[in-house]
Amino acid sequence: MALPAADLSKQPDNRTTMELGAVLPLTAEVRDDHLFVGGVDMVELAREQGTALYVMDEADMRARMQSYLRSFRSRHENSAVVYASKAFLNKEAARIVNAEGLCLDVSGGGELACALAAGFPADRIFMHGNNKTPQELREAISAGVGRIIIDSRIELGRISQIAGELGVEQVVYMRITPGVEADTHQYIRTGCEDSKFGFTMRDDFAYRCVHDVLAAPNVRLAGLHCHIGSQIFALHSYPEAVEVMVDLMARIKQGYGVELGELDMGGGLGVAYTAADKPASIDEFAETVTAAVRAACEKHGVPLPRLLVEPGRSLVANAGVTLYTVGIIKTLPGIRKYVAVDGGMSDNIRTALYHADYEPVIANKAAHPRTEIVTIAGKHCESGDAVVVDMPMQRPDLGDIVAVFGTGAYNHTMSSNYNGQPRPAVVFVKDGEARVTTRRETYDDLMARDV
Ligand SMILES: Cc1ncc(COP(=O)(O)O)c(C=O)c1O
Numbered sequence: 001m002a003l004p005a006a007d008l009s010k011q012p013d014n015r016t017t018m019e020l021g022a023v024l025p026l027t028a029e030v031r032d033d034h035l036f037v038g039g040v041d042m043v044e045l046a047r048e049q050g051t052a053l054y055v056m057d058e059a060d061m062r063a064r065m066q067s068y069l070r071s072f073r074s075r076h077e078n079s080a081v082v083y084a085s086k087a088f089l090n091k092e093a094a095r096i097v098n099a100e101g102l103c104l105d106v107s108g109g110g111e112l113a114c115a116l117a118a119g120f121p122a123d124r125i126f127m128h129g130n131n132k133t134p135q136e137l138r139e140a141i142s143a144g145v146g147r148i149i150i151d152s153r154i155e156l157g158r159i160s161q162i163a164g165e166l167g168v169e170q171v172v173y174m175r176i177t178p179g180v181e182a183d184t185h186q187y188i189r190t191g192c193e194d195s196k197f198g199f200t201m202r203d204d205f206a207y208r209c210v211h212d213v214l215a216a217p218n219v220r221l222a223g224l225h226c227h228i229g230s231q232i233f234a235l236h237s238y239p240e241a242v243e244v245m246v247d248l249m250a251r252i253k254q255g256y257g258v259e260l261g262e263l264d265m266g267g268g269l270g271v272a273y274t275a276a277d278k279p280a281s282i283d284e285f286a287e288t289v290t291a292a293v294r295a296a297c298e299k300h301g302v303p304l305p306r307l308l309v310e311p312g313r314s315l316v317a318n319a320g321v322t323l324y325t326v327g328i329i330k331t332l333p334g335i336r337k338y339v340a341v342d343g344g345m346s347d348n349i350r351t352a353l354y355h356a357d358y359e360p361v362i363a364n365k366a367a368h369p370r371t372e373i374v375t376i377a378g379k380h381c382e383s384g385d386a387v388v389v390d391m392p393m394q395r396p397d398l399g400d401i402v403a404v405f406g407t408g409a410y411n412h413t414m415s416s417n418y419n420g421q422p423r424p425a426v427v428f429v430k431d432g433e434a435r436v437t438t439r440r441e442t443y444d445d446l447m448a449r450d451v
């Protein structure tokens, strides 16, 4: 698919790097016209490590983790933050999440294996997925994961059987689709009725299935879960979902005589991908959710539950920067200007998949104003392969280092080897030091599974 036609009336914003606001990692700065993150010169780092390269600002990640914990615990003492590792995961990230005292959401056996290999305590791991395989369930239950979020009755039977075979009782939540339409891209909306995820509220199905969960041997129902979508800006959907969930908890108490002590409201808080984006803050999100839970619990006469949230993107997106080298510049007068880099849809599929926007700068001209409108194309054999479409950037020259902001979430984890592209290394930067936490793939890695 080709790119949509460029809006030729779009004007460059003439901003310099530090004028891009919330898209920047917390430690971003410009020294002598070079972009620095975590005290490390991005131009030098690109030369040392090669490009494309994922860079993560460790201080940014840690600060947001602490901000989530503080924002929720100061308002709702009995709360926990579960990092949704699908947003970004390698062993070092799992170690950091552990050290910061968060729990971890894994969506399959692979993420679970990574977390366990990094020494993440199993009892703080939550396993999700609409079709966890029996093998994945066995791995999770035998590892002793703290919670498995049941997605369907079929899965309930599997968990009950496997837990019985292993001689354990598995603590579970039920994932409910509360019928709330979150204000976000239709592909990443998950709480609406037409969803492959969870137990529907339609015809009281979820309520009726509670009976089966309570009756199943070897499982203990501890709470309910919902997740209404991702990259959400308008917070009003959360109180709507809280009301549905707490109402259901109250009915379960009344109808089944069981007081569920835990409520997991999922993730979904949006982030700034462009300087124009104004997402709610972590604090506003916490205020909205905790106030709604308090109000709903009072209204329905149920005690305050242990409250959990499951952010992914809002913990890591803005910590991430991807570095590329400009290889080709192609100007098509009256059409657009293409700047082709040494990566693309293999390291960032979000632009092709969701028409996502990103802000680019030239790391070696970071103090210059962004005076051109460019499309940063990848090197893949697809016309729709672009990382940035029609956004302002400094005037590019061959060999420049392009930095694209906001790539910390759902870039590395959704990367591919399309066109035999080895996946980039992941470098964490902090206090002037850079350390490789995932090395760059080699051609041998690409063929490692071939027999
Ligand atoms: C069950 C579940 N929890 C948490 C998340 C994290 O969402 P986000 O990255 O939008 O915070 C997701 C992904 O949308 C999810 O499916």
Ligand SMILES: N[C@@H](CCCC[NH3+])C(=O)O
Pocket (backbone or CB within 6 Å): 086, 188, 230, 231, 350, 409, 410
């Ligand atoms: N991967 C998506 C969002 C899905 C979130 C996971 N349920 C993104 O990049 O925005």
